[in-house]
Amino acid sequence: MNVVEPIIQIQNINKYFGAFHALKNVSLDIAPGDKIVVLGPSGSGKSTLLRTINKLETIDSGTIIVDGHDLTDPEEDINAIRMELGMVFQSFNLFRHLSVLDNLTLAPVKLKKMEKSQANDIALRLLDKVGLRDRAGHYPIQLSGGQQQRVAIARALAMEPKIMLFDEPTSALDPEMIGEVLDVMVTLAKEGMTMVVVTHEMGFAREVADQVVFMDQGAIVEQASPDVFFDNPQHQRSKLFLQQIL
Amino acid sequence: MSKDDITKIEVGDGAAIPSPDDKGLVSAWWVALIGTVGMLIALPVLKPDPYLTILKFVPDGIVVTFEVTILAIVFAIIIGLLTGLGRLSSNRFINMIASLYVEVVRGIPLLVQLFYIYFALGRIVRVPDIVAAVIAMAFCYGAYMGEVFRAGISSIDHGQTEASLSLGFDKKQTMAYVVLPQAWRTILPPVGNEFIALLKDTSLVSILAVADILRRGREYAAESFNYFETYTIIALIYLLITLLLSKLISAMEYRLSHYERR
Ligand SMILES: Nc1ncnc2c1ncn2[C@@H]1O[C@H](COP(=O)(O)OP(=O)(O)OP(=O)(O)O)[C@@H](O)[C@H]1O
Ligand SMILES: [Mg+2]
Numbered sequence: 001m002n003v004v005e006p007i008i009q010i011q012n013i014n015k016y017f018g019a020f021h022a023l024k025n026v027s028l029d030i031a032p033g034d035k036i037v038v039l040g041p042s043g044s045g046k047s048t049l050l051r052t053i054n055k056l057e058t059i060d061s062g063t064i065i066v067d068g069h070d071l072t073d074p075e076e077d078i079n080a081i082r083m084e085l086g087m088v089f090q091s092f093n094l095f096r097h098l099s100v101l102d103n104l105t106l107a108p109v110k111l112k113k114m115e116k117s118q119a120n121d122i123a124l125r126l127l128d129k130v131g132l133r134d135r136a137g138h139y140p141i142q143l144s145g146g147q148q149q150r151v152a153i154a155r156a157l158a159m160e161p162k163i164m165l166f167d168e169p170t171s172a173l174d175p176e177m178i179g180e181v182l183d184v185m186v187t188l189a190k191e192g193m194t195m196v197v198v199t200h201e202m203g204f205a206r207e208v209a210d211q212v213v214f215m216d217q218g219a220i221v222e223q224a225s226p227d228v229f230f231d232n233p234q235h236q237r238s239k240l241f242l243q244q245i246l
Numbered sequence: 247m248s249k250d251d252i253t254k255i256e257v258g259d260g261a262a263i264p265s266p267d268d269k270g271l272v273s274a275w276w277v278a279l280i281g282t283v284g285m286l287i288a289l290p291v292l293k294p295d296p297y298l299t300i301l302k303f304v305p306d307g308i309v310v311t312f313e314v315t316i317l318a319i320v321f322a323i324i325i326g327l328l329t330g331l332g333r334l335s336s337n338r339f340i341n342m343i344a345s346l347y348v349e350v351v352r353g354i355p356l357l358v359q360l361f362y363i364y365f366a367l368g369r370i371v372r373v374p375d376i377v378a379a380v381i382a383m384a385f386c387y388g389a390y391m392g393e394v395f396r397a398g399i400s401s402i403d404h405g406q407t408e409a410s411l412s413l414g415f416d417k418k419q420t421m422a423y424v425v426l427p428q429a430w431r432t433i434l435p436p437v438g439n440e441f442i443a444l445l446k447d448t449s450l451v452s453i454l455a456v457a458d459i460l461r462r463g464r465e466y467a468a469e470s471f472n473y474f475e476t477y478t479i480i481a482l483i484y485l486l487i488t489l490l491l492s493k494l495i496s497a498m499e500y501r502l503s504h505y506e507r508r
Contacts, residue, residue, distance in 0.1 A: 056411065079414045082412055083414035087412035089405060095409070106413075111413070140505075155413075156413070
C-alpha cells in the first residue's frame with residue numbers, strides 16, 4: 001500500500017441516541033479512490049456511521065476529517081463540505097415535485113450558480129450514463145424503483161462530488177431491478193470514485209470493495225480485503241454473520 | 247400513487263371543496279349553482295320591487311367584502327407560514343411564542359377578538375375601520391393557517407429534507423426549494439377552506455361599521471323594512487361567491503397535483 005493522505009479520517013468516534021451507544025470508538029481511514037463496503041447485521045450502526053460522514057448525524061466524541069475539513073469544527077461550513085459528498089439513500093428520496101432533469105439541475109443551479117443550459121447539458125450526460133436520458137421529462141413517481149435509484153445516483157453525481165456514500169441502495173428494490181443499479185455503481189467504481197457503500201449485496205462487495213468493514217453492535221469488528229473477509233474471516237462474529245447470510 | 251396516499255388535512259368549516267373524484271359533491275355543486283343563479287335572475291325579473299333595487303344597492307358591499315377577505319387572507323398566510331415554521335422550530339423560544347399565539351387565538355371567539363382588536367387598536371392609533379377589520383381577521387386566521395402550514399410541512403417525508411441537505415442546501419434553502427413546494431399540495435385545500443370560511447366570517451366586520459355586503463344589506467333593510475327580501479338576496483350572493491370559489495380552488499388543487507399523476 002502506498003502512503004496517501006486519507007480523504008476521510010474517522011478517529012475514535014462515539015455516538016449516542018439518548019442512552020443507547022450506537023457507535024463505539026469507531027476509527028476508519030479511507031484513501032482517495034477507495035471503495036469501502038460496510039457489512040453487518042441490522043441495527044449494528046452501519047447507516048449511523050455512514051451518516052456521520054456527511055453530518056446527517058452528529059457525533060458525541062472523536063473527530064471526522066473529510067478532505068481536510070474537520071466536521072467537528074463549528075467554523076467549518078458543513079454545506080460546502082456536503083457538496084463534495086454525494087449520498088444515495090435506500091428510499092431514493094428524489095424530489096417528487098421536480099422532473100428528473102430538474103432533480104439533477106436544482107443543486108448545481110442554486111448552489112454552484114451554474115447556468116441552467118450548462119446544468120442541463122451535464123444532467124443529460126449523466127442521465128445517458130445511467131441509461132435514462134429518455135426519462136428526463138418524467139416525474140419520479142412515473143419511474144420504477146430501479147430507475148428512480150439510478151436518477152438519484154445521477155443527481156448526486158451532478159454536484160461532481162469527490163466521495164459517494166450509499167446506504168443500502170438496492171434494499172428497497174424488486175430483485176429484477178437490483179442489477180441495473182449495481183451496474184451503475186460498478187461503472188462508477190471503475191472510474192475511480194471514492195465510495196463508501198452499506199449493502200447486503202455480497203457479490204458487489206467481492207467484486208468492487210478494496211476493503212470490507214464488518215460492524216456489529218456499534219463497533220467495527222473486522223476490516224479486511226474481500227478475499228480474506230469472505231474466505232477466511234478472522235472473527236467469530238464475522239463467521240457467524242457470513243454463515244447466516246450465505 | 248392513489249388519492250388515498252396523500253395526507254389530507256381537515257381544518258376549518260369552509261364550504262366543501264369538490265374533489266374531481268367525488269361525484270356526489272360535484273353534482274350537488276351543480277344543483278346549488280343552478281338554483282342560486284336561477285333565483286338571482288328570477289327574483290329581480292319577477293318582482294323588480296324590491297329585489298332589483300336590493301341588487302343595485304348591495305354590490306358596493308361585495309367589493310368591500312372581497313377587499314377585506316383578500317387582504318386578510320394574504321396577511322393570514324404570511325402569519326400562518328411564520329407561525330407554522332415557528333411551531334416546527336427547534337428554537338424553544340420561537341416555538342413557545344408561536345404555540346402561545348395559536349392557543350390564545352383559538353381560545354377566543356372571533357367576534358370577541360374583532361371587538362377587542364378594534365377597540366384596543368383604537369386606544370393607540372386611529373386607523374380606518376377597514377384596516378382594523380383586516381388586522382383582526384388576519385390575526386385570528388393566521389393562527390388557524392399556522393396549524394395548516396405546520397401539518398402540511400410535517401407531512402413531507404423527512405427523506406426529502408435529508409436528500410436536500412446531503413446535496414449541500416442549508417435548512418432555509420431546503421424549506422424553500424424542496425419542502426414548501428411539495429407542502430403546497432397538501433396545504434392548498436385547507437387554505438382554500440380557510441379562505442372561504444374567512445370570506446363568510448367577514449360578515450362579522452359589518453358590526454365595526456365596515457360597509458361590506460351584510461352592512462349594505464342591513465342599511466337598505468333598515469330604511470325599506472324589506473328584511474326578508476334583503477337577507478334572501480344577501481344569502482344568495484354569499485352562496486354564489488363561495489360556490490364559485492370552491493370550484494376555483496378545486497381546479498387549482500388539481501393543477502398543483504400534476505406530479506402526483508402517473
Ligand atoms: N434517530 C435515532 N434515534 C434513536 N435510535 C436510533 C436512531 N437511529 C438509529 N438508532 C438506533 O441505532 C442503532 C443503529 O442503527 P443503524 O440505522 O445505524 O443500523 P444499521 O446497521 O444501518 O441497520 P439496518 O441494516 O437495519 O439499516 C439501531 O439500534 C437503531 O435503532
Ligand atoms: Mg441502515
